[in-house]
Amino acid sequence: MTDTSHIRNFCIVAHIDHGKSTLADRLLEITHTVEGRSMRAQYLDKMDLERERGITIKAQAVRLLQDGYELNLIDTPGHVDFTYEVSRSLAACEGAILLVDAAQGLEAQTLANYHLARDAGLVIVPAVNKIDLPAAEPAQRAEELATLLDGDPQEILHVSAKTGQGVDELLAAIVERVPPPTGDPSAPLQALIFDSAYDPYRGVITYVRVQDGTLPGFARIRMFATGARSESEETGVMAPEATPVASLGPGEVGYLVTGLKDVHQAKVGDTITLDGKQGADEPLPGYREPKPMVWSGLFPSEGGDYSDLREALDKLKLSDSALVYEPETSRALGFGFRVGFLGLLHMDIVRERLEREFDLELISTAPNVEFHVVTGEDEITVHNPAEMPPGGYDRVDEPIVFATVITPSDHLGAVMELCQSRRGELVDMTYITPERVEVHYVLPLAEIVFDFFDQLKSRTRGFASLDYEPWGVKEANLVKVDVLLHGEPVDAFSSVVHREKAYEYGKRMVERLKELIPRQLFDVAIQAAIGSKVIARETVKAKRKDVLAKCYGGDITRKRKLLEEQKKGKARMRRVGRVDVPQEAFIAALRVDEGAKR
């Protein structure tokens, strides 16, 4: 157990690509936590998926030893889907390095996380990174940061995480400026879970920050929020590999092998205490249930894989406490699941893990947000357009978000135009510097989950950045648009959209489907409709010729094989009423335009 005066807990707040992982690598190296030989890029981003995408999904803590000080670097997720996880990581720290790319400057996510850090009472250590780049403008960035922090440009450190320049000074500044944690080793135990993971051999492992009291390696423990109890098996620190210790004292950060088998029993933000009388009476503040923001149907692309999909989701759930799902039956796609995600990135990651780790082929329906539908006295929550009351309703509320966009000022017009077209309401705007503006909008979440980010990037040549947080719900003029093939509604294509966007959605769907549905023996009408009112229509003209012109003695075997191939192709299609729809049509028609992620 280290004396709290020699502990510093800190995190790095940075935008994607601004060098957080590289800085972490340098810190590991300079403090000799990892020796050069075993060093590899993005050391802390353990999962393969994370390394490939260049982002960090799961927070992790690593202990660095420097001049008798125990420096705990707590890694934070860098994506808007995981804001709550970020806030819990911040709650485990006393300080934060605010890291900004010397060429690109502040971005919205950095700013949002900076606000989170400041609100959590963290001491900010600002640093400009990538000063080795030719395009770097460290002085200007320092000026910008100083304005933001209301501080002195002199206090802003200049580093190159790549070359290591200025990193020693940064370490010194952490020791100097970040206050040590406080806490009483003999007080009742309160340990904050800021991350949890599932290990197939050891069960649920939580990453914790001890606030008060002492966390022994073996103890009967209790989780406040979930009420789960267990015998813990081991405690330790990541240095950076797991290293068991006898106990963790106040202010210390490490891991705990909980003895639990299900991550849903040890949720991020929950408080661990000792079971029984010596336990704490109160949890630490700030716990929140993970709340899915985006929903989508997931279906096996070949019939019969439903049980495989269920098994895969059950397994994935063990290591993803934010994942929720319920069985769903689609007339067009058969048996599957309606799955709730924290956001589009989370949706993508889950899908990719299902396909990659469980070898499944999936069709996912268009993502939608959760609606509250009021009909007379009844209020229902709808996760699926198919659940919209068919007989109409009195009111629909949709979730809204508070969005922060940071953009070069010459693209401000384009940003505002985009936000207005997405039903945004301007809250305010501030010039961070004469060249960079921070704009706040309240926007429907539904408008963001599609291609908003993509549009934002393309309209600002990639310079604008976005962050958002939930902002409650608001009544909206929403309608359900159905897509009908030959008169049969195809549930997988239904969507709840704003009345003004209904025509656009309907038109886009029927046009896409016209390209995707092969000609059949009869004209196939493709219609988009609100209730019984058709708002868009296309026709796939009947196929007129499909015959083998010649078939004599020497041709028969080959022609039979051709027909058998054609028959197999048909068997792979989904039948909707009388219409054969290829799998690819579902995938392609429902594809959210690329880049709606991040």
Place this chain on the structure above:
Amino acid sequence: MSAGLYVHVPFCLTRCGYCDFNAHAGLDELKPRYLRALMREASLVSPGWSGVGVGSVFLGGGTPTTIEPPDLRALLEHLRASFDVRPDAEVTIEANPDTVDEARLTGLRASGFGRLSMGAQSFDAGVLTALERVHSPDSVRSAFAAARAAGNGNVNLDLIYGAHGETLASWERTLRETIELGPEHVSAYALTIEPATPLGRKVAAGMVPAPDPDLQADMFEAACVSLAGAGYVHYEVSNWAKPGFECLHNLGYWERRPYVGLGAGAHSFRDGTRWWNLRPPEQYMAAVEAGEAPIGGRETLEPADARFEEMFLRLRTFRGVPSGAVDLDRATPLLQAGFLERNNGSLVPTERGLLVLNELVLALTAS
């Protein structure tokens, strides 16, 4: 039940761009050896067919008329001596207009080739060029006149529609000219792009557009109308004949009657088994010369595959399939939509149905 006898002659004057048959140009020096191989193969395999009456003989290719009439006569005589060819058997020979004249045709007719099938393809010179045919419309006309002068009263003209550049109007002119000549039989094929042909490669490379299926459908319908108007009966997807002049040999394929094939790559079929000869002429000849059956492969169909094959072959003709052989739930919507009709206890495709026969077969047999 009588069998068909097919003899493959793989020689051509030139190769046409669309053709993926087993045909070769420039192998003329092989002809005498190939003819000897054919005769020897007939002697080798005919014992297996003893007691099976042969109701039709068909010399196809390639271009059988690249072989001299006396040789063809000797070949046919040998076939008659080897197999139980019925005296009234239909005997067809395929011809290229540039390889026949009145004298040759007279000789062939005297030798017993009673039916002549000629590759006219089109009466539009532009279309013939697009097909890489070397003959001209005039040579079709003169070859046809020569056939008549030789006394041949059973002539087929082969036509192809849908080549690049051919319009509906041009195709209708070809149909009119064909009808004016008045052959007993017309085969009209929608041009099919086969990947392993010069034309197939050009289409794949984007140098020539693929045929437009809707235009080909219009052309098919035009053929149905004009030929019916001229007294031809549409009895198979691509075949029309004056009453009584249907090609018995080809009907045998679609009705799954047995057939024996001689020559390089020729197929045979009997009792649910199909087998085929080695395709390269050189390999084929070498095997026969060694006294071996020149077989390249064989297949025996599972009952379900045999039923599927029977269905798609029989549906090609206006004899159709017995109603009892089809699941009525599957057939009903096709009957209602006018793709099928009932005829004497059989289900037969309408002309509209013939055009989408693949779809009909799949709809009737989908598992």
